[in-house]
Amino acid sequence: CSSGAPVTQPRPGEPSRPTREGLSLRLQFLQEHAAPFSAFLTDSFGRQHSYLRISLTEKCNLRCQYCMPEEGVPLTPKADLLTTEEILTLARLFVKEGVDKIRLTGGEPLIRPDVVDIVARLHGLEGLRTIGLTTNGINLARLLPRLQQAGLNAVNISLDTLVPAKFEFIVRRKGFHKVMEGIHKAIELGYKPVKVNCVVMRGLNEDELLDFVALTEGLPLDVRFIEYMPFDGNKWNFKKMVSYKEMLDTIRQRWPGLEKLPEEDSSTAKAFKIPGFQGQISFITSMSEHFCGTCNRLRITADGNLKVCLFGNSEVSLRDHLRAGASEEELLRIIGAAVGRKKRQHAGMFNIAQMKNRPMILIGVLLMLQDSPPARWSNFSWDPLRVRNPSARQCLSDQMASLWKRHCIPKALPLSQQCLGSGSPQRHYSSYPDPDTHSKCLSTGSQAPDAPSGPGPTSNQLTHVDSAGRASMVDVGGKPETERVAVASAMVLLGPVAFKLVQQNQLKKGDALVVAQLAGVQAAKLTSQLIPLCHHVALSHVQVHLELDSTRHAVLIQASCRARGPTGVEMEALTSAAMAALTVYDMCKAVSRDIVVTEVKLISKTGGQRGDFHRA
Numbered sequence: 217c218s219s220g221a222p223v224t225q226p227r228p229g230e231p232s233r234p235t236r237e238g239l240s241l242r243l244q245f246l247q248e249h250a251a252p253f254s255a256f257l258t259d260s261f262g263r264q265h266s267y268l269r270i271s272l273t274e275k276c277n278l279r280c281q282y283c284m285p286e287e288g289v290p291l292t293p294k295a296d297l298l299t300t301e302e303i304l305t306l307a308r309l310f311v312k313e314g315v316d317k318i319r320l321t322g323g324e325p326l327i328r329p330d331v332v333d334i335v336a337r338l339h340g341l342e343g344l345r346t347i348g349l350t351t352n353g354i355n356l357a358r359l360l361p362r363l364q365q366a367g368l369n370a371v372n373i374s375l376d377t378l379v380p381a382k383f384e385f386i387v388r389r390k391g392f393h394k395v396m397e398g399i400h401k402a403i404e405l406g407y408k409p410v411k412v413n414c415v416v417m418r419g420l421n422e423d424e425l426l427d428f429v430a431l432t433e434g435l436p437l438d439v440r441f442i443e444y445m446p447f448d449g450n451k452w453n454f455k456k457m458v459s460y461k462e463m464l465d466t467i468r469q470r471w472p473g474l475e476k477l478p479e480e481d482s483s484t485a486k487a488f489k490i491p492g493f494q495g496q497i498s499f500i501t502s503m504s505e506h507f508c509g510t511c512n513r514l515r516i517t518a519d520g521n522l523k524v525c526l527f528g529n530s531e532v533s534l535r536d537h538l539r540a541g542a543s544e545e546e547l548l549r550i551i552g553a554a555v556g557r558k559k560r561q562h563a564g565m566f567n568i569a570q571m572k573n574r575p576m577i578l579i580g581v582l583l584m585l586q587d588s589p590p591a592r593w594s595n596f597s598w599d600p601l602r603v604r605n606p607s608a609r610q611c612l613s614d615q616m617a618s619l620w621k622r623h624c625i626p627k628a629l630p631l632s633q634q635c636l637g638s639g640s641p642q643r644h645y646s647s648y649p650d651p652d653t654h655s656k657c658l659s660t661g662s663q664a665p666d667a668p669s670g671p672g673p674t675s676n677q678l679t680h681v682d683s684a685g686r687a688s689m690v691d692v693g694g695k696p697e698t699e700r701v702a703v704a705s706a707m708v709l710l711g712p713v714a715f716k717l718v719q720q721n722q723l724k725k726g727d728a729l730v731v732a733q734l735a736g737v738q739a740a741k742l743t744s745q746l747i748p749l750c751h752h753v754a755l756s757h758v759q760v761h762l763e764l765d766s767t768r769h770a771v772l773i774q775a776s777c778r779a780r781g782p783t784g785v786e787m788e789a790l791t792s793a794a795m796a797a798l799t800v801y802d803m804c805k806a807v808s809r810d811i812v813v814t815e816v817k818l819i820s821k822t823g824g825q826r827g828d829f830h831r832a
C-alpha cells in the first residue's frame with residue numbers, strides 16, 4: 217500500500233484495483249483461496265484466533281502510572297528474550313495457520329533497534345494482511361516514514377492528556393510535543409484512521425473527555441477512550457475507573473447527535489461519530505462490558521510466552537520449546553493445547569482486580585513477579601510533587617486543585633478531610649481517599665494504624681463480663697474526655713431495576729436516598745437503645761452521605777459521627793450506616809427481593825486512647 221491507509225495488502229496474484237469491481241473480485245479471490253481455519257488456533261468455544269499481538273520489548277522510554285511502577289519492572293535477561301529470528305519463526309508459523317493480523321507492541325516497540333527490519337520481514341509473509349503498531353508516539357515522527365515503507369499499515373498512538381504538564385505527570389517523563397508530532401506525521405502519511413488510545417482515569421483526565429472529542433472535528437482521528445484496567449503494580453481502584461456509560465453520558469450532553477457506528481465483530485471498541493466531524497470516537501469497555509465472546513486475539517510476550525488471554529495468568533513458553541528444537545508440529549500441538557484451554561471470558565471486573573497478572577508493560581513476564589511484595593511498587597497517586605520540573609509542577613498543582621475543588625470537595629468524605637487536616641492536602645485528588653496514599657499519609661503520623669497503644673485490655677481480659685461472668689457495661693467514668701470521630705460505610709447492591717428507580721427517584725414509597733439519610737441520622741442517636749452494652753453518647757454531629765454507583769448498581773453509604781466524651785463513637789457510625797442501608801432495602805423491597813446489604817465496616821476512628829484506626 218502506498219499511503220499506509222488500506223488495512224489489507226493484496227496477496228501475490230490477487231487483483232488490487234481500488235474500484236468496487238476490484239473489491240468484489242478480490243473478495244471472490246480470497247474466498248476461493250481461503251484455507252479452512254486452523255484447528256490449533258480455534259478454541260473450545262469456536263473462536264478463531266486470527267490476530268496475534270507480539271511484544272517486541274519489555275523496555276519503555278516512559279513510565280505511565282497506570283502501566284508500570286515508577287522504578288520500572290524487573291527486566292528479563294537479554295538472552296531470555298526472543299531474538300528477531302525467533303519472532304519471525306513464530307510469526308511465520310501463526311500466519312501459516314491463519315493469522316492475518318499482527319500487532320507489534322511492548323513495552324515500547326519503537327525502542328527496539330531492528331523494528332523497521334522486523335516490519336519489513338513480516339511484510340513478506342504471505343497471508344498476513346495487516347501489520348499494526350501500538351506506540352507511545354515518542355519516536356514515531358522520526359521512524360514512521362521508514363516503517364511505512366517497510367509495510368506498516370495501522371498505527372495506534374497512546375495519549376492520555378492534551379495538557380503538556382499533565383502528560384509529564386502521567387507518564388513521568390517529558391515528550392508531549394513529540395507525541396503530537398507523531399500523530400500529525402501519521403495523518404500526513406495517510407494512515408486513516410489514526411487511532412489515539414486514551415486511558416481515562418477519574419480525578420486525572422476525565423475532565424478532558426470533551427477536549428479529546430473536539431479534536432476529531434478537524435482531524436481524521438479515532439480517539440479511543442479506554443476503561444482503566446487493573447494490572448500488577450498499577451494499584452487499580454474501581455473508583456478511579458470511569459465507565460463507558462458514564463463517558464458516553466458526558467459526551468452526549470455536549471453532543472446529543474452522537475451517532476453509533478457499525479464495527480467489526482472482533483473489535484475491542486464501540487465506535488461513535490458526531491455528524492460533520494472528520495474523525496470518530498470509540499470506547500474500549502474491557503471492564504464494564506467485555507467483548508470476550510468475539511475474541512480473536514493471542515499474544516506473545518517479549519520473553520516468548522504465549523498468553524491466550526490478556527487477563528489470564530496461564531502462559532506457555534514457546535521460546536523454550538523453540539530452543540529445545542521442537543518441530544513445527546510439536547509447536548502447533550503446544551499452541552493448540554493452550555488455545556484449547558482458553559476460558560470463555562475474563563474473570564469479571566472485581567475478580568480481575570484481585571487476580572495476579574503481569575504489569576501491563578510486560579504483557580504487551582510473570583511468575584517471578586508473583587512473589588514480589590506489593591510495597592515494591594510505587595504508589596499510584598496523583599501527586600504533583602513527583603513532577604520534577606517546577607513550572608510543570610505548579611501548573612499541575614493548580615489544575616489538580618481546581619479539579620479537586622470541582623469534583624471532590626462536595627463529595628469529600630470525612631476520612632479525606634482528616635487527611636487534609638494532617639497537613640498533606642496535595643496528596644488527595646480523588647473523590648475518595650486513595651487507600652494507598654492514605655496509608656502513606658498515616659505513616660507519616662505517630663500512630664501505626666490499628667496498633668493499640670497505651671492502656672487497654674489485654675487479649676485475654678473480657679471487658680464486657682463481670683466477675684460473675686454476667687454481661688456488664690464497662691465503666692468509662694474514669695477515662696478522659698477527648699474529641700472522638702468515627703466513620704463507617706455500607707453498601708446496598710440493588711440490581712439494575714431497583715437501581716434505576718432509585719436513581720430516577722421513581723419508587724412508589726418515595727425518595728429512598730433522602731429517607732435513608734434521615735434513618736441513618738436517627739439510628740446514630742438511638743444506638744445505645746439498640747445495642748445492649750453500648751453507652752449513651754451525646755453526639756455533636758452526624759453526617760450520612762449516600763452515593764449511587766451505576767457500575768455496581770449499588771448505593772454506597774458513609775456515616776460519620778462526632779462526640780466529645782470518654783468513649784468512642786464507632787458503634788454509632790456503624791449503626792447509622794447499617795440502618796441507612798436497611799432503609800434503602802425497605803424502600804426497594806417491593807421492586808426486588810434480590811437486594812444485598814454488604815460491606816458494613818468501620819473506615820476510621822480517631823480520638824481514642826488506643827490510637828487511631830484507619831482502614832487501609
Ligand SMILES: Nc1nc2c(ncn2[C@@H]2O[C@H](COP(=O)(O)OP(=O)(O)OP(=O)(O)O)[C@@H](O)[C@H]2O)c(=O)[nH]1
Pocket residue numbers: 319321348350372411413442443445483484500502507513526
Ligand atoms: N480485554 C481486552 N482488551 C484488549 C485486548 N487487546 C487490547 N485491549 C484493549 O485495547 C486497548 C488498546 O490496545 P491496542 O494496542 O491499541 O490494540 P487494539 O485495540 O486491539 O487495536 P486494533 O487492532 O486497532 O483494534 C488496550 O489498552 C486494552 O484496553 C484484549 O485482548 N483483551
Ligand SMILES: C[S@@+](CC[C@H](N)C(=O)[O-])C[C@H]1O[C@@H](n2cnc3c(N)ncnc32)[C@H](O)[C@@H]1O
Pocket residue numbers: 276282283321322323324325350351352353372373374413414415442443444445446447450576577580
Ligand atoms: C502497554 S501499551 C504498549 C504499547 C506502547 N508502549 C503504548 O503505550 O502505546 C499498549 C496499550 O495499553 C494501554 N494500557 C496500559 N495500561 C493500561 C491500563 N491499566 N488500563 C488500560 N489500558 C492500559 C496503553 O494506554 C496502550 O494504549
Ligand code: SF4
Pocket residue numbers: 276277278279280283284322323324352374576577
Ligand atoms: S503504556 Fe506504553 S508508554 Fe506507557 S509505560 Fe506502558 S509500555 Fe510504556
Ligand code: SF4
Pocket residue numbers: 506507508509511512513524525526527528559560561562
Ligand atoms: S479478556 Fe481475554 S478473552 Fe476477553 S477479549 Fe481480552 S483476551 Fe479475549
